[in-house]
Structure formats: structure tokens, C-alpha cells
Amino acid sequence: MILVVLENQRGKIHSFSKEAITAGQKFAKQFNTTLNILCLGENADSLKEEASAFSCDSIIIAKHNLIDTYTSDGFAKSLSDIIFDKKPKFTIMGHTYMARDFLPRVSVKQDIPFIGDLTSVDFKGEKIIFSKQVFNAKFLTNIEMDSSVESAILSFQSAAFSSGNIEIGSPKEIEIFDLVLKDSDVRITSEEAFKETSSDVDLSSANFIVTVGRGIENEENIPMMERFVNTVGAELGSSRPVVDMGILPKSRLVGSSGHTVSPDLYLAVGLSGAIQHVVAMKGSKKIMGINTDRDAPIFEIADYAVIGDLFEIIPEITKKMSNS
Numbered sequence: 001m002i003l004v005v006l007e008n009q010r011g012k013i014h015s016f017s018k019e020a021i022t023a024g025q026k027f028a029k030q031f032n033t034t035l036n037i038l039c040l041g042e043n044a045d046s047l048k049e050e051a052s053a054f055s056c057d058s059i060i061i062a063k064h065n066l067i068d069t070y071t072s073d074g075f076a077k078s079l080s081d082i083i084f085d086k087k088p089k090f091t092i093m094g095h096t097y098m099a100r101d102f103l104p105r106v107s108v109k110q111d112i113p114f115i116g117d118l119t120s121v122d123f124k125g126e127k128i129i130f131s132k133q134v135f136n137a138k139f140l141t142n143i144e145m146d147s148s149v150e151s152a153i154l155s156f157q158s159a160a161f162s163s164g165n166i167e168i169g170s171p172k173e174i175e176i177f178d179l180v181l182k183d184s185d186v187r188i189t190s191e192e193a194f195k196e197t198s199s200d201v202d203l204s205s206a207n208f209i210v211t212v213g214r215g216i217e218n219e220e221n222i223p224m225m226e227r228f229v230n231t232v233g234a235e236l237g238s239s240r241p242v243v244d245m246g247i248l249p250k251s252r253l254v255g256s257s258g259h260t261v262s263p264d265l266y267l268a269v270g271l272s273g274a275i276q277h278v279v280a281m282k283g284s285k286k287i288m289g290i291n292t293d294r295d296a297p298i299f300e301i302a303d304y305a306v307i308g309d310l311f312e313i314i315p316e317i318t319k320k321m322s323n324s
């Protein structure tokens, strides 16, 4: 059997989990086996309602008051028990922060491999070949799974599969899995879920977006970028590290964990072009990059490449355009 584990995002199925369902459907066909969708813990019932619209053999609901809120130890124990009982050939999740947090624990508990952060899978006869990016997305590596492996946990990066390709249908069966958890199994407590603040930034409807990446170094350089976007008439976007460093707010984040955008012109400044960023902006009509590294992955999808130092180029364009 194939087991797809859904992640709850404010009572809805996380978008990465929908892609995992597409993956699960593909794996179930490939191995001529059943597809089972697991709704675990928090909001399991609402996830089940949403998942009931998808083609699968069964939906498994596993609830317990000790995992009403996500904790890595509670979820690891629960999923580990389910894998022990069901013995799926593959357990599949989207590669989210939650997956990265608790799947390694499941892997250790069950002594089965966790092959994470995958961008694709290829079935060549008996061989299963997974791909993932390494060295800051500069190389792609292939991982061939040993045929003796009976069970493995997989997590796929966003856009490895498309949620648009989910086969619609309905589960043949709904199963309740009785979790047995003790207080001592859940020693971690979660803080309240992070809530975004409302903002007046509207990246999704902007025609011209200039996005800054880690190359911007620190917040003291943001006024230089603000002068630039005001001069050229663009909206300012941000890559993930720039948000994580507190340099720009999350409302400006472009990527799989932020906004998806498709402006007429997208200018990526000091930004490498990792897959989680590119999936959300590759629909832009024209893409331009400014980067000191001529091998930066952003140049693979860019229409125009400017190889150079943003701290020289950006003020120079601002000056030229202000004078014209």
C-alpha cells in the first residue's frame, strides 16, 4: 500500500499535501497497490471531508486528544505506529517544515529510510530513481533505491507534482485507526500557530516586481532598493532568507511559502533561484536576474542575465533613471 499523510493548514489540506496525493496516485498505479490517505490529529475530520473528493482506496482517520495540536514527538509516535501496523511500501508527504521536523524521528523509530526534499521520481523497469537538488540548487543528484528496501518515507518539494493532476473520485472506505498514546509520549508543547498580519502589499497583481535575495546582506541596504523600485515603478518582493532574517516582512515573500506571482517583468536581484522560489514566479512574462555568479540557477530561466554586483548596478540605474 501507499500511504499519503496530509498536513493541516488552518483546517484545510496543505497545498503540498495535495501534490503528495498526486504523487501517491502515481505510485499506487506504478506498484499496482492501494492508495490510503491519512488524516492525522489536528482537524482530521475537516481534512477527511476535503480528501473525500479524491480518488483513493481508503481514508484513515487517526485522532487522539494528545495530538490535537501538532508536536513532533506526538506525530512521530502516531505515524510510526500506523506504519508498523499497515506496512506501506511508501509513506509520502510534501516537504514542509512539519515533514522535516518529525519524519526523521519516524524513520529512526521504524528503522526505514527517509528520502527527503525530492524534486522528481523516475521508474525505469524495476529501478526507482529519485532526484534532489544539492549544493544550493547548483547540482541535481540521483538516488537509486535498493530493491531490497521494503518500506521508505518520501517527501517531495513543492511543484514536483501538480495538485492540478489529482484524480477526482471518492474513497472506497473510511477507516478509524485507534491511536494508543500516553502522556509520556508527548513531552513537547507547541506554541500558538503563527498568524500573518494583514498588509497593503499586493504582489499578485503587480506588473513589475523587483525581488531581493540574500545578496542584499542586511536591512541597511533596503533604502537603496526602495529608491530603485520607486524610480522604476515596481513592487518590492523578497526571498525567504531575507524574510527569515527580519529584513523584509513575510507579506513580500515570493515562493512556495509565500506569494505566487506572474508579472510582466520579474527582476531577481542577488537571488539564486532555488526551486521553492522559482515555482512561484516562473510564470512571469519576462525574467531578468542580477547576480555576481554566472552559474546561479536563476539564469536557467531568465530572459536577461546581468552578471555583476547589485551594489554597483542598482544605484547606477536609479541615478540614470532619476536624471532622465
Ligand SMILES: Cc1cc2nc3c(=O)[nH]c(=O)nc-3n(C[C@H](O)[C@H](O)[C@H](O)COP(=O)(O)OP(=O)(O)OC[C@H]3O[C@@H](n4cnc5c(N)ncnc54)[C@H](O)[C@@H]3O)c2cc1C
Pocket (backbone or CB within 6 Å): 095, 096, 097, 136, 212, 213, 214, 215, 216, 238, 239, 240, 241, 242, 253, 254, 255, 256, 257, 258, 269, 270, 271, 272, 273, 274, 275, 276, 277, 290, 291, 292, 293, 296, 308, 309, 310, 311
Ligand atoms: C519548505 C521550504 C519552503 C521554502 N519556501 C521558500 C519561499 O517561499 N521563497 C524562497 O525564496 N525560498 C524558500 N525556501 C528557501 C529556498 O530553498 C532557498 O534557500 C532560498 O530561496 C534562497 O534564497 P536567496 O536566493 O535569497 O539566497 P541564496 O541562495 O543564498 O542566494 C543569494 C544569491 O545572491 C548572489 N549575490 C550575493 N552577493 C551579490 C551581489 N553583491 N550582487 C549580486 N548578486 C549577489 C549570490 O551569487 C547568490 O546567487 C524554502 C525552503 C524550504 C525547505
